[in-house]
Amino acid sequence: MLSNKSSLRRRLQIVEMVRKRGEVSVEELSQAFDVSSVTIRTDLTYLEQQRYLVRSFGKARYLSQKLGDNVLVPEADGATRKASETTIARFAAEAVDDHESLMMGAGEIVHKILPFLSDRSNLALLVQDIGMAQTAQRYLHCELLLTGGQLEENTTVMTGPDAEASVTRRSVDLCFLEASGLDRDGNLLCADPTVARVLEAARRAAARTIVVAYQPQLNERDGEVFANVADVDALLIDDGIDPPTMELMPRKGLQLHRRESGILEFRKSTT
Known part of the structure; x- marks a missing residue:
């Protein structure tokens, strides 16, 4: 089972997993991080909004990043x-x-x-x-x-x-x-x-x-x-x-x- 100490860390690890494999299903991510599919979908929604991946039919596909766009943290106030x-x-x-x-x-x-x-x-x-x-x-x-x-x-x-x-x-x-x-x-x-x-x-x-x-x-x-x-x-x-x-x-x-x-x-x- 992968580390799940925080949502930020989990999302970073999701990006890395999807980057390495190209495409990963919601079910696989749910099992890997021992969280519900609802939690994973919330993560994927956030990551899609940040343009790290795209969602399609219950799966996540990696989206290549532009140089300098890979800081997985919203701009702080x-x-x-x-x-x-x-x-x-x-x-x-x-x-x-x-x-x-x-x-x-x-x-x-x-x-x-x-x-x-x-x-x-x-x-x-x-x-x-x-x-x-x-x-x-x-x-x-x-x-x-x-x-x-x-x-x-x-x-x-x-x-x-x-x-x-x-x-x-x-x-x-x-x-x-x-x-x-x-x-x-x-x-x-x-x-x-x-x-x-x-x-x-x-x-x-x-x-x-x-x-x-x-x-x-x-x-x-x-x-x-x-x-x-x-x-x-x-x-x-x-x-x-x-x-x-x-x-x-x-x-x-x-x-x-x-x-x-x-x-x-x-x-x-x-x-």
């Missing part, structure tokens, strides 16, 4: 997204100890980590985003440095060779980086190539790296690679991740630790 991002940020902050040197890469979730560090002492922060510097001054008593670099119009994020060099010449205990995409090879992507180059430099310079993401585009190469999941110490992500990507993590040396509120934490294996 603003409040839901903010709550999930804040939860991811809170879990990420747990990795920080007193007296550590941190690099904070650009990104909304990384920004939200800062208030959760207010009880840490003697931190040294290197930040890429001027907005984060203002937040750090509000919540933390710490050494605070900016990477420097170029500021493009209508942005507070610093990039360019100077920013990259600033990261590489400093001692960094832990860097927090944010991904916008994740492909089938486990590559972590950033939508802005200039930001990605600074993130890659930070990842190479840091003793430890934690990557955060909320509903990253899966199987998507519309972005610049800044790391592979095999290169990081932890990946904190919401549970909108498909089975093939989930199965990839242990092959890359990351073990799953489920957290509350639908957050998944993949940590580097210690064995």
Whole structure:
């Protein structure tokens, strides 16, 4: 019998089963997941609306996806997204100890980590985003440095060779980086190539790296690679991740630790 821990997980597994076999009957799915045919039909109605499959005479047939359309989670409303991002940020902050040197890469979730560090002492922060510097001054008593670099119009994020060099010449205990995409090879992507180059430099310079993401585009190469999941110490992500990507993590040396509120934490294996 297949796992049936949640409707989301079941629907992800249904898509994968139909994709592999091309066509599966309602009866087969009902037996495989040990749920009623009514439940399966509800799942198939949802999946058909999301354009993952088509239904015909009691069966489900796979519908080929366009690149970037394979995230099996409805677009979250603003409040839901903010709550999930804040939860991811809170879990990420747990990795920080007193007296550590941190690099904070650009990104909304990384920004939200800062208030959760207010009880840490003697931190040294290197930040890429001027907005984060203002937040750090509000919540933390710490050494605070900016990477420097170029500021493009209508942005507070610093990039360019100077920013990259600033990261590489400093001692960094832990860097927090944010991904916008994740492909089938486990590559972590950033939508802005200039930001990605600074993130890659930070990842190479840091003793430890934690990557955060909320509903990253899966199987998507519309972005610049800044790391592979095999290169990081932890990946904190919401549970909108498909089975093939989930199965990839242990092959890359990351073990799953489920957290509350639908957050998944993949940590580097210690064995």
